[in-house]
Amino acid sequence: MKLLLTSDFHFHRPWYDWLLDHGPQYDLVAIAGDLMEMHYPGGVVPQLIYLHTWVRAMLKRGAVLAICSGNHDLPSTAPMVVPHLGIDKESVSLLEEYAKHDHWLQALRRNHQITVDQDHRIIRTNSGESLMVSCAPYRADGQFLFREHFPPPWLLLHHEPPGGTTLAGLNTGNQALAEFVRKTPPKYVLSGHTHFSEMSDNAFHERICKAHCFNCRQYPTAGIRPPAPNVIILDTSAGTATWRFCTPDGTPQQTTVEVD
Numbered sequence: 001m002k003l004l005l006t007s008d009f010h011f012h013r014p015w016y017d018w019l020l021d022h023g024p025q026y027d028l029v030a031i032a033g034d035l036m037e038m039h040y041p042g043g044v045v046p047q048l049i050y051l052h053t054w055v056r057a058m059l060k061r062g063a064v065l066a067i068c069s070g071n072h073d074l075p076s077t078a079p080m081v082v083p084h085l086g087i088d089k090e091s092v093s094l095l096e097e098y099a100k101h102d103h104w105l106q107a108l109r110r111n112h113q114i115t116v117d118q119d120h121r122i123i124r125t126n127s128g129e130s131l132m133v134s135c136a137p138y139r140a141d142g143q144f145l146f147r148e149h150f151p152p153p154w155l156l157l158h159h160e161p162p163g164g165t166t167l168a169g170l171n172t173g174n175q176a177l178a179e180f181v182r183k184t185p186p187k188y189v190l191s192g193h194t195h196f197s198e199m200s201d202n203a204f205h206e207r208i209c210k211a212h213c214f215n216c217r218q219y220p221t222a223g224i225r226p227p228a229p230n231v232i233i234l235d236t237s238a239g240t241a242t243w244r245f246c247t248p249d250g251t252p253q254q255t256t257v258e259v260d
């Protein structure tokens, strides 16, 4: 099974286009939060409309998606719309659909091809492999209330990386997630939130007990971003995880670890 793991697009549309072209070839595309950008000058509504259309296009191309929320995906002080921005008729009914749900991600759960916050789902491939995928929501209070656990192979998505690990910054990890992983290790954990930084060692993989934890260390939001997002390709059959990333000067690089 080949999985494409990423996070923190912060509404950078060229990267969504890149995923449209490259994501459907994988058995699963997992995005660990911050799909939206709370400081986007156009406000929240254009992002909701865009993401709905993008998810529909991904599913049409046969992609299988798992998406958990991040801090930029929560309601914020950002304006819903900015003055003089028109909303077409079709989008108004779309916004009514969003309004029926507690969180906008749940409105995207249109069929069995997408797993969002609070969902657990088994992904199966034609070759007979299977993987349980769970999405745990981001909480602004830092709590991790997820209690379920499943036999391996199981992938858990949560925006903040496990606290106290090399995948997190000094103040950006979630201790409760780290404790949960120590007690009941999923086989794989995908996080984001802590971006690539020249001030850091930029670890993309750390083992906690039996769990392989990942953070694709997304390229920072400031400045010109490279054409492709930072991603991790997890090949469960080969037992490898390859991190493809760009250094701040734009040089593409990759590094691989074994994950048994």
Ligand SMILES: [Fe+2]
Binding pocket: 034, 070, 071, 072, 159, 192, 193, 194
């Ligand atoms: Fe974040």
